[in-house]
Amino acid sequence: MATVSITTTADGDSTTTTRRTGHSAWRALRRNRWGMAALSFLGLVVIAALLAPMLAPHDPQTQDLLGRLAPPFWDADGSAAHLLGTDHLGRDVLSRLIYGSRVSLLVGVCAALLAGVLGATVGLVAGYYGGWADRILMRLADVQLAFPSILLALAVVAFLGNGLWIVIIVLGITGWVAYARVVRSEVLSLKTREFVTEARAIGVGDRTIITRHLLRNVTAPIATIGTLQVASVIVAESALSFLGLGVPASVPTWGSMLADGQLYLGTSWWIAVFPGLALMLTSLSINITGDAIRDATDPKAYRG
Amino acid sequence: MTPLLRISDLTVDFELGHQTAHAVRGVSLDIAEGETLAVVGESGSGKTVTALSILQLNPVPPCVYRSGSITFDGRELLSLGQRGLRSVRGDQIAMIFQDPMTSLNPLKKVGIQIGEALRLHRGTSRRDGRPAVIEALAEAGVPRPEQRADQYPHELSGGLRQRVMIAMALVTRPRLLIADEPTTALDVTVQAQILELLVDLQQRHHMAILLITHDFGVVADVADRVTVMKSGEVVEESDVGPIFAAPGHDYTRRLHAATPRLAPAATTEVDG
Amino acid sequence: MTDRRRAVLRSAGSKTLSALIVLYLAATVAFLLVRISGDPLAMLLPPDATQEQSDEMAATLGLDQPLIVQYLDYLGGLVRLDLGDSIFYGEPVSSVIADRLPATALLAVTAMAIALLIAVPAGIFSAMHRGKAGDKGIITVILIGQSTPAFWVGILLVLIFAVQLQVLPAAGYGSVQNLVLPAVTLAVYSVAVIARLLRSSLIDVLSSDYMRTATAKGYGPTRAVLSHGLRNASLPVITVVGLETGSLLGGAILTEQVFGWPGLGRLTVEAISNRDLPLVQGTILLFAAIFVVINLVVDLSYSALDPRVRLEK
Numbered sequence: 046m047a048t049v050s051i052t053t054t055a056d057g058d059s060t061t062t063t064r065r066t067g068h069s070a071w072r073a074l075r076r077n078r079w080g081m082a083a084l085s086f087l088g089l090v091v092i093a094a095l096l097a098p099m100l101a102p103h104d105p106q107t108q109d110l111l112g113r114l115a116p117p118f119w120d121a122d123g124s125a126a127h128l129l130g131t132d133h134l135g136r137d138v139l140s141r142l143i144y145g146s147r148v149s150l151l152v153g154v155c156a157a158l159l160a161g162v163l164g165a166t167v168g169l170v171a172g173y174y175g176g177w178a179d180r181i182l183m184r185l186a187d188v189q190l191a192f193p194s195i196l197l198a199l200a201v202v203a204f205l206g207n208g209l210w211i212v213i214i215v216l217g218i219t220g221w222v223a224y225a226r227v228v229r230s231e232v233l234s235l236k237t238r239e240f241v242t243e244a245r246a247i248g249v250g251d252r253t254i255i256t257r258h259l260l261r262n263v264t265a266p267i268a269t270i271g272t273l274q275v276a277s278v279i280v281a282e283s284a285l286s287f288l289g290l291g292v293p294a295s296v297p298t299w300g301s302m303l304a305d306g307q308l309y310l311g312t313s314w315w316i317a318v319f320p321g322l323a324l325m326l327t328s329l330s331i332n333i334t335g336d337a338i339r340d341a342t343d344p345k346a347y348r349g
Numbered sequence: 350m351t352p353l354l355r356i357s358d359l360t361v362d363f364e365l366g367h368q369t370a371h372a373v374r375g376v377s378l379d380i381a382e383g384e385t386l387a388v389v390g391e392s393g394s395g396k397t398v399t400a401l402s403i404l405q406l407n408p409v410p411p412c413v414y415r416s417g418s419i420t421f422d423g424r425e426l427l428s429l430g431q432r433g434l435r436s437v438r439g440d441q442i443a444m445i446f447q448d449p450m451t452s453l454n455p456l457k458k459v460g461i462q463i464g465e466a467l468r469l470h471r472g473t474s475r476r477d478g479r480p481a482v483i484e485a486l487a488e489a490g491v492p493r494p495e496q497r498a499d500q501y502p503h504e505l506s507g508g509l510r511q512r513v514m515i516a517m518a519l520v521t522r523p524r525l526l527i528a529d530e531p532t533t534a535l536d537v538t539v540q541a542q543i544l545e546l547l548v549d550l551q552q553r554h555h556m557a558i559l560l561i562t563h564d565f566g567v568v569a570d571v572a573d574r575v576t577v578m579k580s581g582e583v584v585e586e587s588d589v590g591p592i593f594a595a596p597g598h599d600y601t602r603r604l605h606a607a608t609p610r611l612a613p614a615a616t617t618e619v620d621g
Numbered sequence: 622m623t624d625r626r627r628a629v630l631r632s633a634g635s636k637t638l639s640a641l642i643v644l645y646l647a648a649t650v651a652f653l654l655v656r657i658s659g660d661p662l663a664m665l666l667p668p669d670a671t672q673e674q675s676d677e678m679a680a681t682l683g684l685d686q687p688l689i690v691q692y693l694d695y696l697g698g699l700v701r702l703d704l705g706d707s708i709f710y711g712e713p714v715s716s717v718i719a720d721r722l723p724a725t726a727l728l729a730v731t732a733m734a735i736a737l738l739i740a741v742p743a744g745i746f747s748a749m750h751r752g753k754a755g756d757k758g759i760i761t762v763i764l765i766g767q768s769t770p771a772f773w774v775g776i777l778l779v780l781i782f783a784v785q786l787q788v789l790p791a792a793g794y795g796s797v798q799n800l801v802l803p804a805v806t807l808a809v810y811s812v813a814v815i816a817r818l819l820r821s822s823l824i825d826v827l828s829s830d831y832m833r834t835a836t837a838k839g840y841g842p843t844r845a846v847l848s849h850g851l852r853n854a855s856l857p858v859i860t861v862v863g864l865e866t867g868s869l870l871g872g873a874i875l876t877e878q879v880f881g882w883p884g885l886g887r888l889t890v891e892a893i894s895n896r897d898l899p900l901v902q903g904t905i906l907l908f909a910a911i912f913v914v915i916n917l918v919v920d921l922s923y924s925a926l927d928p929r930v931r932l933e934k
Binding site for chain 2: 833834836840926
């Protein structure tokens with residue numbers, strides 16, 4: 046099995062560990078039918094986001110009050126001009142869906158990266174230096190966990206304004222705890238391993254040990270959490286938009302589409318259902334991919 | 350006379366993915382009523398798998414009981430079915446395990462864990478079963494059994510925990526006790542006491558014991574007969590006297606020689 | 622015995638103390654959060670407000686004081702459970718919150734009950750039939766449940782049960798029918814989390830030596846799990862569920878929004894839209910307090926569930 050190679054190299058040279066980890070993760074993913082389906086769907090979303098102006102049949106913001114609430118094309122009243130119908134202002138649902146993927150991906154990836162950098166730094170420092178630094182940082186993590194991240198994001202966005210970058214920064218800052226906890230516990234166990242104690246004994250500096258030896262060995266868990274975090278950030282962003290407190294209303298997002306659609310559920314289900322499905326499938330695909338990465342890189346987590 | 354337990358030509362495989370490990374290959378052995386049979390072998394010799402096969406306690410999957418027969422008191426155990434097996438387990442045949450630290454549920458008082466077999470097999474309520482539980486603890490050599498019964502496993506020493514396991518096995522008065530490396534996880538001084546206890550209980554209750562061990566030193570003091578296993582097969586079987594005087598199989602001789610703790614003086618006394 | 626009791630008390634005391642520290646830090650964060658926006662007055666007053674109006678507003682809110690004085694006043698108020706007055710409602714924050722608390726408590730408790738009722742049997746079944754078709758089905762459902770945001774679940778349920786089938790109301794408060802959809806919506810995520818954790822924890826427990834001992838004693842698989850496995854497997858689950866309280870509360874905010882449920886979640890969203898600083902501060906603090914208290918209860922209940930913990934620390 047792909048996991049076996051990890052177990053045997055777990056306490057070996059740090060570079061081979063990392064390389065094999067990535068390699069077998071990919072192999073395990075390729076063998077996993079669901080994993081490949083998920084990855085394909087994500088590929089579609091990425092393409093939609095990158096090529097939105099070329100792919101979208103209409104401008105996502107153009108209103109057409111005469112053609113409002115048009116159903117999807119397969120309905121008797123639908124037309125090929127608006128494949129997935131139009132919303133309450135006559136805007137093309139498919140085009141808004143395609144443009145909506147931009148915000149979701151941008152916020153998801155950027156915020157997860159920011160959280161990863163913050164969390165990994167905190168985890169490395171807390172784990173490596175221990176003592177007071179560790180105690181203060183972990184208490185801070187407790188405090189952070191005590192606030193539902195959506196609530197924190199709501200409050201900050203409400204008081205600082207709702208720019209795209211503010212949303213990214215807020216969601217990034219609220220997501221660091223998961224990384225910090227995992228990296229810290231990994232570092233605590235790595236710290237006592239031979240290659241670290243030896244490096245210390247021959248006078249290698251702390252910074253070199255952290256960046257050369259420790260960081261490399263925690264990339265696998267960071268990658269797993271990071272992937273899963275992208276999904277939860279995307280969901281959180283759409284939640285903010287759904288509540289009307291996310292990115293400015295001039296930008297189409299899946300969350301704001303859902304909020305619009307909720308008001309017309311009785312007559313025009315498609316306004317809410319398509320962005321809802323897009324959101325769910327994206328989040329599901331990311332979670333499946335993340336699980337596959339974890340199964341391939343962490344032998345303990347392998348649970349069939 | 351038919352033996353109490355007869356294993357004949359037992360073959361057990363472990364199917365791990367595409368590979369099959371033949372853990373037990375055509376093993377046969379008999380235990381008479383009230384007799385102690387020691388099965389000796391290194392780890393990986395198949396002795397524990399054989400022992401666990403009697404009550405079918407090997408994890409399924411990967412374990413497959415391929416062929417052979419295990420009869421207890423004339424009944425075939427391998428084809429007994431789950432319900433039938435359940436009625437034998439912990440009642441007529443009881444078992445104690447290698448590690449008393451992990452074999453007890455950490456969240457339940459030991460007295461309650463001992464009484465469970467009575468509830469399962471006799472329908473005795475917790476309160477009605479209490480005297481029997483205390484008695485079993487006392488018989489297993491646990492001091493102040495009334496107090497100990499209300500303690501949790503982590504409050505007891507390793508030796509006491511194994512005594513609790515023995516009390517748990519004893520409480521239903523089984524006809525056969527399977528002891529899988531019962532002393533391996535214990536301190537040397539405690540080991541001797543536990544073995545002494547087993548011998549004593551056997552004589553008192555006329556109970557048969559199947560003792561699984563890698564330690565020839567244990568065998569001499571306790572067993573009536575010895576079966577030596579290697580790589581899933583029986584390589585030698587004999588009464589306990591001859592096997593010490595003249596081991597027939599080369600492997601037995603080496604196993605024997607590899608047991609430094611066996612006090613030579615004691616053995617010669619027995620022999621002489 | 623007395624030694625043990627003393628140890629229990631000491632550890633309970635230190636846990637309570639650290640919960641209080643977290644709570645204090647959370648209060649500080651809430652205080653700072655509503656003040657990082659620079660000038661709250663600018664948001665509260667109409668653009669054409671006079672300097673006089675502005676000063677008056679500042680004085681009523683205590684914003685004319687130095688920050689440290691405001692902070693000490695705020696902490697002093699907290700000790701007396703005085704969270705100030707809501708600007709929008711003109712009532713004490715504590716009484717506005719108290720009005721809305723029962724609705725959220727009802728929603729959250731019902732959702733938790735539904736979640737446990739579904740997740741515990743599902744997790745047990747899945748663990749006991751690991752790798753078989755039923756297990757795979759449950760894992761798939763869990764994964765979908767975990768990936769689906771609460772507001773989308775709610776909209777979907779409204780579409781199916783209120784719009785299409787017309788058997789349950791889409792919104793409203795006061796009757797059992799009104800409770801069903803919001804509670805199920807909120808339960809979905811918790812079902813997924815609890816079932817997944819219980820499954821993996823029980824899989825570990827099932828391969829433990831004491832489960833083998835139970836089988837050797839004559840227990841059947843289901844009875845062995847119920848009397849020996851479940852309590853052991855639930856220990857790690859309880860910890861994580863405590864930590865997931867934040868997600869549950871976040872889900873409650875969204876669920877209340879979808880169904881027009883008059884609870885704390887909607888109150889919070891309203892307060893934020895109204896720039897009702899004291900009320901925002903109060904609700905944020907309350908959510909943090911709920912989280913801290915629940916996790917303290919989890920910590921303390923550990924010693925009731927696990928006798929080994931009593932002697933540690």
